[in-house]
Amino acid sequence: MPQTDPARLTADLIRCPSVTPEEGGALVLLEKLLSEAGFDCTRTDRGEVSNLFARWGAKGHAKTFGFNGHTDVVPLGDEAAWTMPPFGAEEKEGFMYGRGATDMKSGVAAFVAAAVDFVKDTPPDGAIILTITGDEEGPALDGTTALLDYMEREGEQMSVCLVGEPTCPNEMGEMIKIGRRGSLTAWFTVTGVQGHSAYPHRANNPLNAMARLMDRLASHELDQGTAHFDASTLAVVTIDTGNPATNVIPAQATSAVNIRFNDSHSGASLTEWLQGEADKVAAEFGLEIGMEVKISGESFITPPGALSELVSAAVAAETGMTPELSTTGGTSDARFVKNHCPVVEFGLVGKTMHQVDERVEVAQIHQLKSIYTRILQDYFA
Numbered sequence: 001m002p003q004t005d006p007a008r009l010t011a012d013l014i015r016c017p018s019v020t021p022e023e024g025g026a027l028v029l030l031e032k033l034l035s036e037a038g039f040d041c042t043r044t045d046r047g048e049v050s051n052l053f054a055r056w057g058a059k060g061h062a063k064t065f066g067f068n069g070h071t072d073v074v075p076l077g078d079e080a081a082w083t084m085p086p087f088g089a090e091e092k093e094g095f096m097y098g099r100g101a102t103d104m105k106s107g108v109a110a111f112v113a114a115a116v117d118f119v120k121d122t123p124p125d126g127a128i129i130l131t132i133t134g135d136e137e138g139p140a141l142d143g144t145t146a147l148l149d150y151m152e153r154e155g156e157q158m159s160v161c162l163v164g165e166p167t168c169p170n171e172m173g174e175m176i177k178i179g180r181r182g183s184l185t186a187w188f189t190v191t192g193v194q195g196h197s198a199y200p201h202r203a204n205n206p207l208n209a210m211a212r213l214m215d216r217l218a219s220h221e222l223d224q225g226t227a228h229f230d231a232s233t234l235a236v237v238t239i240d241t242g243n244p245a246t247n248v249i250p251a252q253a254t255s256a257v258n259i260r261f262n263d264s265h266s267g268a269s270l271t272e273w274l275q276g277e278a279d280k281v282a283a284e285f286g287l288e289i290g291m292e293v294k295i296s297g298e299s300f301i302t303p304p305g306a307l308s309e310l311v312s313a314a315v316a317a318e319t320g321m322t323p324e325l326s327t328t329g330g331t332s333d334a335r336f337v338k339n340h341c342p343v344v345e346f347g348l349v350g351k352t353m354h355q356v357d358e359r360v361e362v363a364q365i366h367q368l369k370s371i372y373t374r375i376l377q378d379y380f381a
Contacts, residue, residue, distance in 0.1 A: 006369040016029065018071050020138040052130070067128075162372075174321055190206035190289050218257075
């Protein structure tokens with residue numbers, strides 16, 4: 001029987017202009033393909049976000065393999081800087097170009113093609129669930145979380161899940177993600193007393209306090225790393241006053257810091273530490289410091305074991321490379337899936353994701369489908 005071409009499917013998806021949160025036709029295309037292959041499909045849209053749930057096999061089966069991915073993409077940036085049409089999926093010298101080529105329409109195409117052909121060629125004793133969202137590159141409030149909420153309501157359960165994000169820094173097969181650092185952003189507002197810069201004793205300069213606070217936060221060693229994570233990091237990302245005058249001490253200053261943290265911290269413990277440091281500086285300078293915090297995700301780890309061994313063996317068999325088990329990088333929707341079932345991530349080389357002229361090596365799309373197919377074969381063997 002004809003096999004599903006993951007490169008052609010990648011091209012079809014790239015041609016869907018699904019800049020988050022626009023669906024762009026990508027999920028409509030996938031729902032049609034999966035429905036024709038015998039998957040039960042349900043749109044779990046929420047708010048402005050489009051999501052697709054698809055299951056082949058019996059609901060509630062004790063052996064259910066899940067894939068998770070997204071079809072939304074980041075904006076184009078300077079479209080004039082692109083040398084290839086950003087939604088054209090044109091090929092040149094073995095590469096396919098387009099927004100989402102790497103992150104992650106090729107990954108979605110590979111696991112959809114693998115799943116469709118697997119159930120057609122060797123129907124397993126079990127079930128396969130695909131959860132595909134249009135809200136990974138956006139706020140991520142109504143994407144995979146909406147899919148998981150739907151699954152909880154309907155009694156749907158994945159035994160394990162693989163997220164198809166690009167995970168390899170330079171070579172195909174070199175890295176699997178078995179966890180992710182947490183991410184926290186804190187915004188500070190220091191309110192002082194405005195005055196003339198020639199008479200600083202009549203004012204209370206918020207910039208002095210802000211500089212002291214930012215220095216203390218940036219100079220503090222959060223930790224030295226843990227068994228599976230590098231040391232946590234804190235970056236000062238902005239300090240602002242909006243003051244164009246050099247003879248005026250401003251009344252207010254704002255700043256923000258971003259912390260990427262390992263499993264020796266939680267969002268709550270870091271928030272408590274930040275608040276304590278802000279309170280100390282406020283008391284030292286006799287002014288007010290307000291703080292707002294957003295925790296984008298907690299750190300998590302799927303301990304090395306059956307799932308990572310399953311994926312590693314398939315990667316090694318198809319690429320000849322034994323992948324490193326890593327927790328590096330930013331956040332992904334695995335941070336939500338980990339509350340549902342054990343989860344790891346494996347996908348393509350991600351060097352051009354979010355860049356102008358984003359592109360994917362066509363041969364690697366086929367290789368990724370082969371890896372995902374082998375994972376399914378070994379899991380259901």
